[in-house]
Amino acid sequence: MIPVTKPFLPPIDEYTQLLNGIWDRSWLTNMGPLANKLESQLEDYLGVKDLLFVTNGTIALQFAIKALELNGEVITTPFSFVATASSIVWEGCTPIFVDIDRYSLNIDPSKIEAAITPKTSAILATHVYGNPCDVIAIQNIADKYNLKVIYDGAHAFGVKVHGKSIFNFGDVTTCSTHATKLYHTIEGGFVVSKHKVLIEKMTSMRNFGFDGPVQFKELGINGKNSEFHAAMGLVNLKHMEAIHQKRKQLSDLYDLMLNNSNITKPLWNSKSKSNFAYYPIIFKTEALLLKVKKELEANEIYGRRYFYPSLAKSLPYVDHSDLKVTDDIARRVFCLPFHLGLIESDIKYITSIIKLSLSLESQPFNNI
Numbered sequence: 602m603i604p605v606t607k608p609f610l611p612p613i614d615e616y617t618q619l620l621n622g623i624w625d626r627s628w629l630t631n632m633g634p635l636a637n638k639l640e641s642q643l644e645d646y647l648g649v650k651d652l653l654f655v656t657n658g659t660i661a662l663q664f665a666i667k668a669l670e671l672n673g674e675v676i677t678t679p680f681s682f683v684a685t686a687s688s689i690v691w692e693g694c695t696p697i698f699v700d701i702d703r704y705s706l707n708i709d710p711s712k713i714e715a716a717i718t719p720k721t722s723a724i725l726a727t728h729v730y731g732n733p734c735d736v737i738a739i740q741n742i743a744d745k746y747n748l749k750v751i752y753d754g755a756h757a758f759g760v761k762v763h764g765k766s767i768f769n770f771g772d773v774t775t776c777s778t779h780a781t782k783l784y785h786t787i788e789g790g791f792v793v794s795k796h797k798v799l800i801e802k803m804t805s806m807r808n809f810g811f812d813g814p815v816q817f818k819e820l821g822i823n824g825k826n827s828e829f830h831a832a833m834g835l836v837n838l839k840h841m842e843a844i845h846q847k848r849k850q851l852s853d854l855y856d857l858m859l860n861n862s863n864i865t866k867p868l869w870n871s872k873s874k875s876n877f878a879y880y881p882i883i884f885k886t887e888a889l890l891l892k893v894k895k896e897l898e899a900n901e902i903y904g905r906r907y908f909y910p911s912l913a914k915s916l917p918y919v920d921h922s923d924l925k926v927t928d929d930i931a932r933r934v935f936c937l938p939f940h941l942g943l944i945e946s947d948i949k950y951i952t953s954i955i956k957l958s959l960s961l962e963s964q965p966f967n968n969i
């Protein structure tokens with residue numbers, strides 16, 4: 602059986618070594634030494650100034666929306682994981698979905714202005730599959746209309762654009778470090794912001810709004826993460842370079858094997874390089890996708906229709922709308938198995954099934 606994803610696990614000794622320290626200190630959570638160390642190591646690794654380690658990537662989004670005091674309408678992408686849109690609703694705002702660009706699969710900046718109303722307070726965009734949004738165009742629009750910008754960077758760990766970390770753009774960028782992501786802390790996430798006041802606010806929010814032992818500064822919640830999760834993060838960070846190399850090799854092999862097969866891939870931002878977080882492919886038609894998916898499943902190979910259906914069509918708590926490019930792409934995009942459990946022969950096997958399935962499809966009937 603080949604699953605779509607499989608979490609990376611480091612050599613267990615590296616983890617237990619850090620567990621020994623936790624036992625010695627009996628300090629399990631509430632921003633202990635490992636959590637603090639992880640924050641500073643992530644800041645160095647990513648090249649960002651201020652980063653807060655939180656419970657998960659969803660609460661990271663909620664912190665961003667809350668700290669920026671957003672209200673009314675938030676312009677967002679319908680082509681993302683549910684948490685991008687649900688966080689907006691959870692914080693009492695209304696998501697306004699804007700169609701995506703058919704090449705990058707990110708929100709289409711040229712369609713944002715038409716969606717702005719007097720109620721718009723922000724743009725919340727996802728760097729889909731880690732591919733950077735057009736951050737310059739989005740910031741220009743935000744400046745013109747005095748809007749805040751949040752990026753959901755859940756897929757974009759380690760990505761740089763215009764020579765710096767993607768997490769440095771926008772007012773706040775969030776990331777998830779869930780077990781299924783490129784870099785993980787089992788459960789977890791973080792927020793990054795260049796605004797010191799927002800970082801201070803979110804620091805307090807993360808800890809029930811406390812400002813010292815008996816004083817409160819803000820409305821807060823419990824958004825802390827534990828020493829056990831931080832330990833996994835510290836160990837995994839040491840392996841990121843090797844993980845990146847291995848994933849690049851797997852991705853290159855997929856590219857090679859799928860060459861000339863009528864399959865396309867999203868177009869990566871020309872000012873950036875892939876972090877090899879996912880391997881999405883786009884079929885010519887939904888029928889072809891379904892045919893290949895079925896064929897793969899018959900061989901116990903599982904990909905994922907990520908993201909399908911469009912958030913603008915599937916959430917019971919938002920008004921549904923048709924968005925031409927999103928609806929079309931969501932029906933035709935498919936993420937192939939992509940993780941460190943794969944070996945070369947797996948990829949050859951997977952791609953041969955795909956190619957066979959596609960070639961049978963294109964063969965005229967009277968040729969057989």
Ligand SMILES: *Cc1c(COP(=O)(O)O)cnc(C)c1O
Pocket residue numbers: 657658659660681682684685727753755756776777778779789790
């Ligand atoms: C995974 C993911 C999230 C949510 O992160 P969690 O850590 O699982 O809460 C949010 N947005 C996107 C785009 C994601 O892929």
